[in-house]
Amino acid sequence: MDGLSLRRTPDAIKWIQDSLESSDIDYVLKHGTYTTQIEHEMGTIKLMLNNFQNRVFCASQMVKKDCKNSELGQEIMKATHQKKNYDSNPKIESVKYDTCFNIDLSSAYAYCLFNNGLITKKTFNYLLKLPKMERLTSVGMLATSHVKYFYSGGKCVDFKPYREPTAQIFFYLIDEINYLMQDIKWMLGNDFIFYWVDGVFMKPSTPKKKIQDVENLLISLGYKYKYEKVENFSVNRIQDKVIVEMIKNDESKRYEFTTGQSGRELGKHIAKKAFQDLQN
Amino acid sequence: MAKRKIQTLKRVVAKSGQVYFFKGGKRIATKKGEKLFRKEIVNNLRPVPTNLTPSEELFLKRSQAAKKAAANTYKYQGRPIPRIYAVLLQKIYPKKDFLQTMDLYKWTKADGTPIFKRFSDIQRKIDNASQKDSKIFKLLTEMGYFKDKQGRTALIDICEIIQQKEYDKFKFILIDAQGDEIRGRVAVCTAIRDFEVDVTTEIKNALGMNVVKTYFDYSPNYDFKNKIFELDIEDQNRKIEISEIVQNQKGELLLPSGKNKFKNVYITYSVS
Numbered sequence: 001m002d003g004l005s006l007r008r009t010p011d012a013i014k015w016i017q018d019s020l021e022s023s024d025i026d027y028v029l030k031h032g033t034y035t036t037q038i039e040h041e042m043g044t045i046k047l048m049l050n051n052f053q054n055r056v057f058c059a060s061q062m063v064k065k066d067c068k069n070s071e072l073g074q075e076i077m078k079a080t081h082q083k084k085n086y087d088s089n090p091k092i093e094s095v096k097y098d099t100c101f102n103i104d105l106s107s108a109y110a111y112c113l114f115n116n117g118l119i120t121k122k123t124f125n126y127l128l129k130l131p132k133m134e135r136l137t138s139v140g141m142l143a144t145s146h147v148k149y150f151y152s153g154g155k156c157v158d159f160k161p162y163r164e165p166t167a168q169i170f171f172y173l174i175d176e177i178n179y180l181m182q183d184i185k186w187m188l189g190n191d192f193i194f195y196w197v198d199g200v201f202m203k204p205s206t207p208k209k210k211i212q213d214v215e216n217l218l219i220s221l222g223y224k225y226k227y228e229k230v231e232n233f234s235v236n237r238i239q240d241k242v243i244v245e246m247i248k249n250d251e252s253k254r255y256e257f258t259t260g261q262s263g264r265e266l267g268k269h270i271a272k273k274a275f276q277d278l279q280n
Numbered sequence: 281m282a283k284r285k286i287q288t289l290k291r292v293v294a295k296s297g298q299v300y301f302f303k304g305g306k307r308i309a310t311k312k313g314e315k316l317f318r319k320e321i322v323n324n325l326r327p328v329p330t331n332l333t334p335s336e337e338l339f340l341k342r343s344q345a346a347k348k349a350a351a352n353t354y355k356y357q358g359r360p361i362p363r364i365y366a367v368l369l370q371k372i373y374p375k376k377d378f379l380q381t382m383d384l385y386k387w388t389k390a391d392g393t394p395i396f397k398r399f400s401d402i403q404r405k406i407d408n409a410s411q412k413d414s415k416i417f418k419l420l421t422e423m424g425y426f427k428d429k430q431g432r433t434a435l436i437d438i439c440e441i442i443q444q445k446e447y448d449k450f451k452f453i454l455i456d457a458q459g460d461e462i463r464g465r466v467a468v469c470t471a472i473r474d475f476e477v478d479v480t481t482e483i484k485n486a487l488g489m490n491v492v493k494t495y496f497d498y499s500p501n502y503d504f505k506n507k508i509f510e511l512d513i514e515d516q517n518r519k520i521e522i523s524e525i526v527q528n529q530k531g532e533l534l535l536p537s538g539k540n541k542f543k544n545v546y547i548t549y550s551v552s
Contacts, residue, residue: 010478031473049480080411147439149470156466161439175407179400186399189359217398241538256532 008036008047016045021154032146052137059126059138066119067142067169073118081171092194092235092242100193100233101202102248103184103214105177106224108198109139112173115222143170180221187213193235194244196255201230201244289316293331318343356399357385365402372409439469447509455512457542468511472498475513479522479533479542483549486523497546513542 006012013029016038020027027040036047067073105111107128114124127135144164149156181195191206200214218225233246244255290302291313301313317336320326322343332340354366361384373379378387378395384402387395396402452468455461457478462471480494500511517535525533525541533540533547540546 008477009481010474013474013477031477036477049484147469147473149466149473156470159439159466159469179398179404182400182403183398186356186359254531 004045006045006047008049012047013038016047017151020151024153026152029149029151030146031149032144053134055130056134056138057141059123059130059135060141062123062126063113063119063139064142064164064166066123067113067166070118072116073166073169076169076172077165079168079172081168081175092237094237095193095235097204097233098231100204100230100246101206101211102228102230103200103202103211103218103225104228105180105198105218106226107135108177108223109173110135111223112176113139116176118169139173140170142173143167180218180223183217184214187217193233194242196244199228201233289313289320289326291317291329293333297333299333299336351382353382355383356396356402358383361402365406368406368409369402371413372405450507450509453508453510455510455514455543457513457515459514468509472511472513475542479547480549482522483526483533486526494547494549497548499544499546501544512544516541516543 013036017029020038020040025040025042027038030037030039034049034052038045038047068077110119110124110127113119113127114121119127127138130138142164143166145167146162148160148162150158150160177198181198181200184200185192185195188200188202188206188210191203191210193201193203195201202211215225229249231247234244236243236245242257246253287304292300292302294300299310299313301308301310301317303313303316318339321328321340328340350360353360354369355361369384370379381387384396385394389395396405447465450465451463452465453461453463454468454471456471457475462468476494476496479496483494498511498513500509502509516539520535520541522533522541525535531548533542533549535541
């Protein structure tokens with residue numbers, strides 16, 4: 001069972017674990033977002049959720065290397081990002097528009113990395129050539145994490161979580177784009193509807209001047225953007241739950257999010273704990 | 281060209297206390313007159329009469345208070361900023377002279393450049409301060425400034441949390457999807473991993489496409505008094521399969537009732 005690459009399923013993991021246990025072989029199970037690896041004395045078995053092309057891993061390595069080599073990258077890695085979210089628009093109300101404006105940042109994370117001097121022109125160009133989901137995965141790998149489970153005599157005896165040292169750079173990118181969205185939200189004022197990651201939706205009545213201001217901001221910061229065709233736009237708010245539906249570029253889209261604090265106990269706890277640590 | 285005569289608003293209070301409004305020599309509706317009168321008073325276009333009615337007096341009092349409050353409100357490029365930012369900035373810059381300048385865009389560094397060139401620079405300043413100053417962090421937490429990003433409270437976070445020394449003496453209990461109780465630090469983490477793999481596989485099978493990421497937002501219960509960490513992820517309705525939910529909804533693993541499919545974990549997913 002060495003050098004195997006399988007599709008990750010519960011049955012596959014269970015079968016390997018049972019086989020190793022019955023053979024009395026100790027092993028380490030490394031479980032990450034996309035892959036699970038089982039390392040034992042005779043080799044390693046890899047179980048993958050998705051099959052990524054080699055270029056994804058290649059791009060990811062290029063990004064990581066550049067980030068580690070950059071001065072800002074080193075600085076960001078030493079800091080902690082709070083993983084906070086300002087909310088795309090907690091005050092969003094039910095509304096319907098036949099059409100609305102949507103400005104979308106193109107390759108937001110790649111541009112953010114490049115504009116901040118975190119990656120070289122070569123890596124940037126390589127990233128831009130990748131399809132959207134592959135590009136996102138390559139950059140997301142900056143925050144690779146896994147948990148190692150140590151098995152002895154068929155029983156799990158310990159575990160050890162691991163986060164890539166560059167994880168903070170990925171959180172930094174998220175924050176940077178979020179800050180940019182907050183700027184746009186502020187500039188649009190009452191004409192702002194909501195934003196989703198790197199795309200802003202605004203009322204069809206938005207004055208030209210405001211749109212120009214937004215464009216100028218994006219240009220001044222070196223971001224590329226595009227307008228998307230949005231029709232049948234509707235926001236349905238039921239208490240804390242918000243459902244946004246639209247036809248974007250002739251394709252139905254639906255976003256759902258909550259504006260309340262339900263299910264945030266862990267977040268609150270982390271904040272409380274961090275505060276205690278800070279006090280100490 | 282003949283100069284156009286400005287039609288001034290005339291206000292007459294009758295002995296009965298009734299107020300009448302006239303414009304261009306003609307009486308106008310009281311409601312319209314009141315509106316114009318109030319507008320003139322607010323904009324200082326006429327002296328405040330001494331014979332104000334109680335409702336006019338109340339209006340005047342309120343508009344003066346609002347004016348005063350507006351003058352004392354911190355703004356950015358002329359528009360008021362959320363109160364929480366103002367409170368925090370006063371904590372961050374306790375003795376600075378520019379606290380007297382109400383528009384934050386006009387706050388400048390020694391070289392004359394704005395401190396907050398972009399609106400988000402205010403948020404950036406607050407975020408950075410909260411990392412260095414525990415008092416600011418506490419205040420932010422109390423005021424609900426933080427909102428944990430969805431999807432970051434996954435297995436890795438749970439494992440990181442329960443590995444901390446502070447939780448050494450905690451009992452870890454997991455109620456799994458089948459409703460069975462699992463106890464122990466290691467066993468709980470292992471079971472959460474299996475649960476995540478199971479759910480992701482089922483979603484993937486139901487969709488028949490690449491699941492880019494599944495987010496698990498857990499809400500465990502911390503009993504600090506009795507030192508118990510408990511997470512309940514019992515299936516809330518076993519008759520409804522994940523595949524049925526995935527086909528009917530987009531992005532969230534919720535039952536038709538709106539509840540989480542698995543009790544204390546909010547699951548979302550994205551596909552390519």
